[in-house]
Amino acid sequence: AQKVTQAQTEISVVEKEDVTLDCVYETRDTTYYLFWYKQPPSGELVFLIRRNSFDEQNEISGRYSWNFQKSTSSFNFTITASQVVDSAVYFCALSEWSAGGTSYGKLTFGQGTILTVHP
Amino acid sequence: NAGVTQTPKFQVLKTGQSMTLQCAQDMNHNSMYWYRQDPGMGLRLIYYSASEGTTDKGEVPNGYNVSRLNKREFSLRLESAAPSQTSVYFCASSEGGAGARDTQYFGPGTRLTVL
Numbered sequence: 001a002q003k004v005t006q007a008q009t010e011i012s013v014v015e016k017e018d019v020t021l022d023c024v025y026e027t028r029d030t031t032y033y034l035f036w037y038k039q040p041p042s043g044e045l046v047f048l049i050r051r052n053s054f055d056e057q058n059e060i061s062g063r064y065s066w067n068f069q070k071s072t073s074s075f076n077f078t079i080t081a082s083q084v085v086d087s088a089v090y091f092c093a094l095s096e097w098s099a100g101g102t103s104y105g106k107l108t109f110g111q112g113t114i115l116t117v118h119p
Numbered sequence: 120n121a122g123v124t125q126t127p128k129f130q131v132l133k134t135g136q137s138m139t140l141q142c143a144q145d146m147n148h149n150s151m152y153w154y155r156q157d158p159g160m161g162l163r164l165i166y167y168s169a170s171e172g173t174t175d176k177g178e179v180p181n182g183y184n185v186s187r188l189n190k191r192e193f194s195l196r197l198e199s200a201a202p203s204q205t206s207v208y209f210c211a212s213s214e215g216g217a218g219a220r221d222t223q224y225f226g227p228g229t230r231l232t233v234l
Binding site: 037096 | 159161177207220222223
């Protein structure tokens with residue numbers, strides 16, 4: 001069974017600090033996808049990034065960067081120069097593609113990390 | 120283009136009452152999902168509809184029923200609400216047909232309290 005662990009329940013930083021959110025996953029499949037979602041105080045879930053299991057290149061988008069390491073089953077998310085608007089709950093999720101299984105995007109979510117950025 | 124919409128935003132029920140949560144998407148997506156979010160547990164899949172005309176159970180289906188009314192709409196029904204169903208409910212949709220590659224897009228959520 002697939003599992004996603006976000007060991008950091010809450011993180012508190014001061015504005016302009018860098019912060020890394022950890023995500024460790026378990027899966028028996030060789031083909032899978034990893035996602036990050038952001039849930040701001042308003043409550044909706046906002047899609048941030050999708051990464052497939054074949055591509056271990058790190059990705060950078062503005063102040064956001066993602067480090068995918070298959071050897072350690074981790075997909076960590078770093079915010080550089082954090083801002084108050086980054087305050088949110090961040091979820092890591094795993095989607096498996098099992099040959100012969102039902103072809104739908106079943107996501108397994110981690111428990112979420114609450115990030116608070118203080119001014 | 121509203122994306123995924125859910126009604127109502129908030130609801131308070133008494134134990135034993137029934138209600139239906141509505142969800143609609145305007146992205147012409149084939150697949151739709153219902154999740155519940157409880158503190159410290161992330162989101163858990165209740166039911167999903169891979170395509171119009173099909174529905175299947177997810178991880179926590181007990182106490183719920185769903186209807187895929189058409190391609191746009193997917194409703195979740197609580198026949199006899201229990202306090203354990205107090206939660207935030209999210210509807211999501213995805214293009215479908217792409218298996219694990221599908222990206223799901225979420226609605227704003229419905230906060231349900233069962234007294």
